[in-house]
Structure formats: structure tokens, C-alpha cells
Amino acid sequence: MIVHLLTLVWNRWRSGMLVVVEIFFCFIVVYAVLAAGAYFAEQYAHPLGFSYENVWNISMEYRGEYPGAVEASERTQRLLQAVRSIDEAEEVASATVVPYGSSTYMRSFELKGHPVSVLSNWADAKFDDVMGIQPVRGRWFEEGDESQNWIPMIINEHLAQAIFGKEDPIGKLFPTMSEGERERRIIGVIRDFRSGGELSVPDNYYFEYAVSKDTNAMMPRDIVFRVRAGTQAGFSERLVERLHAEYPDTIYRIKALVDMRKSAMQTKLVPLLIAGIVAGFLLLMAGLGLVGVLWQNVSRRTREIGLRRAVGAGVRDIYKQILGELFVLMSFALLVGTLLVLQVPLLNLISNVPVSVYFTSLAGALGVMYLLALVCGLYPAILATRIQPTEALHYE
Amino acid sequence: MLELSNIKKVYRTDKLETVALSEVNLVVAGGEFLSIMGPSGSGKSTLLNLMGLLDTPTSGSLLLDGENVSTYRDKKLALLRNHKVGFIFQTFHLVNDLRVIDNVELPLLYRRGISSRERRALALLALERVGLMSRIDHFPSQLSGGQQQRVAIARAIVGRPALLLADEPTGNLDSRMGEEIMDILRELNEKDGTTLIMVTHDPRMAERTHRTIRIFDGRQVA
Numbered sequence: 001m002i003v004h005l006l007t008l009v010w011n012r013w014r015s016g017m018l019v020v021v022e023i024f025f026c027f028i029v030v031y032a033v034l035a036a037g038a039y040f041a042e043q044y045a046h047p048l049g050f051s052y053e054n055v056w057n058i059s060m061e062y063r064g065e066y067p068g069a070v071e072a073s074e075r076t077q078r079l080l081q082a083v084r085s086i087d088e089a090e091e092v093a094s095a096t097v098v099p100y101g102s103s104t105y106m107r108s109f110e111l112k113g114h115p116v117s118v119l120s121n122w123a124d125a126k127f128d129d130v131m132g133i134q135p136v137r138g139r140w141f142e143e144g145d146e147s148q149n150w151i152p153m154i155i156n157e158h159l160a161q162a163i164f165g166k167e168d169p170i171g172k173l174f175p176t177m178s179e180g181e182r183e184r185r186i187i188g189v190i191r192d193f194r195s196g197g198e199l200s201v202p203d204n205y206y207f208e209y210a211v212s213k214d215t216n217a218m219m220p221r222d223i224v225f226r227v228r229a230g231t232q233a234g235f236s237e238r239l240v241e242r243l244h245a246e247y248p249d250t251i252y253r254i255k256a257l258v259d260m261r262k263s264a265m266q267t268k269l270v271p272l273l274i275a276g277i278v279a280g281f282l283l284l285m286a287g288l289g290l291v292g293v294l295w296q297n298v299s300r301r302t303r304e305i306g307l308r309r310a311v312g313a314g315v316r317d318i319y320k321q322i323l324g325e326l327f328v329l330m331s332f333a334l335l336v337g338t339l340l341v342l343q344v345p346l347l348n349l350i351s352n353v354p355v356s357v358y359f360t361s362l363a364g365a366l367g368v369m370y371l372l373a374l375v376c377g378l379y380p381a382i383l384a385t386r387i388q389p390t391e392a393l394h395y396e
Numbered sequence: 397m398l399e400l401s402n403i404k405k406v407y408r409t410d411k412l413e414t415v416a417l418s419e420v421n422l423v424v425a426g427g428e429f430l431s432i433m434g435p436s437g438s439g440k441s442t443l444l445n446l447m448g449l450l451d452t453p454t455s456g457s458l459l460l461d462g463e464n465v466s467t468y469r470d471k472k473l474a475l476l477r478n479h480k481v482g483f484i485f486q487t488f489h490l491v492n493d494l495r496v497i498d499n500v501e502l503p504l505l506y507r508r509g510i511s512s513r514e515r516r517a518l519a520l521l522a523l524e525r526v527g528l529m530s531r532i533d534h535f536p537s538q539l540s541g542g543q544q545q546r547v548a549i550a551r552a553i554v555g556r557p558a559l560l561l562a563d564e565p566t567g568n569l570d571s572r573m574g575e576e577i578m579d580i581l582r583e584l585n586e587k588d589g590t591t592l593i594m595v596t597h598d599p600r601m602a603e604r605t606h607r608t609i610r611i612f613d614g615r616q617v618a
Binding site for chain 1: 445448450451470471474475477478479483485489491493494498501502503505506507512551555
């Protein structure tokens with residue numbers, strides 16, 4: 001029967017080509033949307049490395065000229081103190097990059113002749129308490145670490161694996177990133193710190209101790225603080241007033257990390273949602289088109305179907321004939337589509353995407369398309385089974 | 397082979413009731429070559445459809461090889477058609493997108509337990525019987541009317557049915573081709589003992605059969 005179906009479809013390739021093209025493009029769109037969805041789901045499953053509940057962020061925009069390292073350090077301490085002074089704040093810390101924020105710092109170094117990029121951040125000794133970070137090896141920064149003649153560093157497991165493999169990185173020197181810098185020594189390893197949020201790619205990450213007498217000390221950009229569970233947003237105005245009282249030359253924006261997370265998620269998910277809706281409409285259009293083509297096909301082949309019934313085809317045989325031909329056409333289109341989309345992982349056209357994403361979405365897209373074929377082929381196939389041989393054989 | 401008793405066929409619509417056949421009683425013996433004649437619309441094709449199990453009678457009984465098939469449902473009728481009945485139509489009814497050999501194999505596709513190799517062998521045998529071995533890879537549109545009807549005969553006999561039904565098999569052919577087709581049908585009847593029932597308008601063709609019955613206004617008149 002399969003050979004018969006293949007023969008028939010092959011001999012009718014002109015009438016089937018339109019269906020093949022339609023299915024092919026539909027498959028590509030469905031695959032792309034599912035791949036994006038699977039990619040985000042894959043990222044979501046990775047550990048975030050911090051806790052955002054009951055954590056607030058104050059982003060600061062300094063409107064003056066850089067006052068120098070000593071002044072910058074002093075400002076940081078005074079602002080941290082101001083936040084600590086409100087009753088709602090339990091833990092307060094500063095960092096250069098906060099979760100769900102818009103900024104990232106990317107640096108690079110050479111490892112075995114290959115450049116390795118790494119996301120970097122500067123945080124103080126309380127940042128782990130505020131963000132709920134728990135080192136898996138070694139420790140977090142402590143007050144007094146600034147007195148070392150090297151820069152204390154905490155790296156994530158991803159980076160530890162990339163540099164040291166299975167070796168314990170604690171106490172080891174970090175590769176030099178630029179000439180003349182003080183050497184950096186690793187004091188702790190954290191599971192991860194995905195500052196871009198749940199949908200960001202797990203990447204190399206390190207923290208440097210922010211409190212230092214380094215001449216490169218930056219103006220504070222962000223303060224994060226943990227509040228007691230159940231604290232309402234009403235304190236923010238009071239806090240801004242308090243901060244203004246310290247340094248009126250700065251703009252302060254206070255946001256809960258929960259809200260920042262929501263915005264960050266929306267930024268990434270809304271385009272996917274739109275693409276999903278477009279793909280849904282496309283599927284609907286393709287489905288209706290398919291029903292139309294099959295319907296017309298059944299009408300055109302009334303006599304043939306009648307003949308098949310006359311020579312012994314039962315209702316189930318006719319059903320299988322109509323759906324079988326559709327599945328052959330569908331399989332041809334999907335085979336071409338599959339060969340095409342497989343080029344993306346084979347040629348490594350997009351980096352940082354796990355192979356499982358490609359294969360999960362491929363399986364999903366194939367499933368969706370075959371389901372579409374089944375749903376769309378059902379009604380025309382039922383119509384075909386209703387054709388009576390006596391009427392069909394006299395049909396003109 | 398076939399026994400029809402008090403066969404009646406009525407077509408009903410919402411407002412209309414048309415009696416296509418009434419009180420038809422007929423016995424067709426195995427190995428007989430029977431022709432059915434009558435004017436257009438007299439009920440010849442309806443009778444042929446009933447005898448070919450393509451339709452069921454409104455009342456009366458129809459026995460095929462002693463088995464009352466008038467109450468059988470679709471699945472069983474399809475099975476019987478596939479094993480016991482072969483059809484030849486005036487307009488051939490070949491599938492234009494299938495080669496000659498694939499057209500002939502068609503009834504065997506719906507027969508369980510038969511391999512593709514056996515199908516092919518049986519189809520080649522059938523085509524050899526009708527003298528079309530040289531055309532097996534042709535498509536119907538590449539054949540003459542007579543050749544197409546021979547393909548249709550090969551398709552009808554490929555499953556070796558005991559009963560062949562032909563609905564005006566020479567109606568679309570010129571007289572020479574019609575004679576050729578008639579020769580093949582007679583040979584099938586005489587050599588293989590196949591029971592043949594043929595609807596025809598042509599008295600010359602009817603003369604070449606064993607017996608002729610006439611239908612007029614849905615009734616058997618002779």
C-alpha cells in the first residue's frame with residue numbers, strides 16, 4: 001500500500017507541489033517558534049544563582065563630574081548607611097551590575113591561545129546576604145579583603161570548569177586580563193549568577209571585591225537591599241528623600257527586583273508571544289488551505305474513489321488512502337524542512353544553543369505538523385468514505 | 397451462481413419516490429453469459445449494480461453462491477466484491493495517474509495476505525490474457541479506447557472472480573474494437589467458465605451471449 005501511495009503521489013507531483021511548499025514554510029515557522037520557546041525553557045531550567053524576592057534596587061545616576069576614587073568610595077559608604085537607616089531594610093549592599101538591570105560588563109582573557117569572554121561584576125561583602133548567594137566552594141568577600149595585595153575574586157562554576165577543569169580553583173591565580181593590573185586570586189566559587197535573569201544564557205561570570213583602596217574605584221551605580229517579607233512599596237518615597245538629603249546631585253530610582261524581573265521577562269517573551277501568534281495564524285491558514293485542497297481533491301477524484309470502492313475498498317481503505325497521500329506529501333515537505341533546519345546545529349550557525357533545543361523543537365514541530373495533517377485530512381477523508389460507488393461511477 | 401427473488405429498488409428523496417426496479421426474479425447459472433437489454437432509464441444499470449453488490453435492494457433477496465447477501469453491510473459487501481466480482485465499465489474508469497500495471501493491480505491492493513510480488517505476477521498474467529504485455533508501463537492517456545477497455549478487463553479478472561459484470565463494455569468503442577472486446581469476454585466465459593452478465597444496447601452483442609433478458613420501466617419483460 002505504501003508503494004502504491006508513493007507511486008500515486010509521485011505521478012501527481014504537480015498537484016501536490018503546492019501542498020508541499022505550504023507545509024514546508026509552515027514547518028519552518030513552527031520550528032523557529034518552538035526552537036525559541038525550547039531555548040528559553042532550557043535557560044529557565046538552569047539555576048539562577050540568587051533570590052529576587054523582597055529585594056529592591058536603587059539605581060543612581062550621578063549628574064556631576066567624577067570626583068575621584070576616595071570621594072566615590074566615601075559616597076558609597078554614606079549612601080549604604082542611609083539605606084540601612086530605614087526600618088524596612090534588613091541587609092544592604094552595593095554592586096556595579098544588578099540582576100535584571102540593563103548593564104553588563106564583558107571582559108576577556110586568553111586561555112590556551114583562545115580568547116575567553118567573561119561577564120564581570122563588583123560587589124561588596126554584604127551582596128551575598130542581600131541576594132541569597134551561597135558559595136559552593138570557598139567563601140564570599142569579607143571586610144578586610146581589601147587589605148590583600150591581590151584582588152579577591154569569586155567565579156561561577158561555568159568559568160571554573162573552563163579554566164581549571166576538575167581542579168579546585170580556590171587560592172589559584174586568575175589569568176591576566178590586561179597588562180599592569182594587580183593579580184587576582186580566587187577565594188570562592190558560586191553556582192552561578194545570571195544577572196540577565198532566567199532567560200539569559202548561562203555564561204562565564206566573576207565578582208571582584210568592590211570595596212578597595214583601588215584608584216580605579218567607580219562611582220556607585222546600584223544599591224540593593226533586602227526588606228522584611230510583606231513590606232509594602234510605601235517606603236520608597238521616604239527613602240528617596242533620605243538619599244537626596246545625602247547627595248542631591250544624583251537621581252535615584254527605586255524598584256523591586258520582582259518588577260524588574262517582570263519587565264525583563266516581558267522584553268524577551270513578548271516577541272516570542274507575537275511570533276507564536278503569527279505562527280498560530282499561519283498554521284490556521286495552512287490548515288484551512290489544506291482542508292480546501294483536500295476537499296477539492298476528493299471532489300475531483302469522486303469517480304476514482306467510487307472505482308476503488310467497486311473493486312473492494314472498504315470505508316477504512318478509502319480513509320487510509322486520503323490520509324495516506326496527505327502523509328506522504330507531508331513527509332516529503334518535512335524531510336526537506338528537517339534537512340534544512342539540521343544545518344543550523346551541524347554548521348554551528350548559532351552559538352550558545354544546546355543541541356537538545358534543536359532536537360526537542362524538531363520533534364515538536366514534526367508532531368505539530370503531523371497533527372495538523374491528521375486534523376485537516378479528517379473531514380475530507382470522511383467525505384470520501386461517504387461516496388457511494390453507484391453514484392460515483394456515473395459522476396461526470 | 398446468482399438468484400434474485402422479488403427484487404425491488406426504490407430511490408427516495410424528501411418529496412419523491414422513484415421505483416427503479418420491481419419484482420425482478422432471475423437465476424443466473426454458473427458459467428452462463430447473460431445479456432441485459434432495455435431502453436435508457438429502464439433500470440438495467442440498477443440491476444447490474446445490485447448484482448455486483450454495489451447497492452442493496454429495498455426489498456427481496458439476492459443470493460450469491462447460495463449466500464443471502466441482500467442484508468450484508470458495507471464491509472462484508474466490499475470483501476465479497478473484491479473476491480467474487482469483477483467490473484467492466486463503458487467509460488473504463490482507469491486511474492489516469494497510474495500506469496497500466498498499477499491500474500490492473502488495484503483490486504489486489506484491497507485483498508489481505510497477498511504480497512506485492514504476487515500482485516505483480518497476477519497483474520502480468522491478466523495483461524497477457526488481454527494481449528497488453530507491451531503496454532504495462534504506459535499511462536491510460538497513451539492508449540486507444542480499445543486498449544483502455546482491455547486494461548479494464550485485465551483489472552476485472554486479475555483477482556480471478558467467478559462473476560464478471562460488464563456495463564455496456566463496447567458502448568464507447570468502434571465496431572471492430574467492440575468485436576475484439578467481445579471476443580475476449582467470450583473467451584473468459586468459455587475457457588475459464590467465468591459467469592458473465594453484460595448490459596448492452598447492441599443486439600449484435602447480445603446475440604453472442606447465451607441468454608438475453610429485457611428490462612422495461614424497472615420490470616423484467618422477457
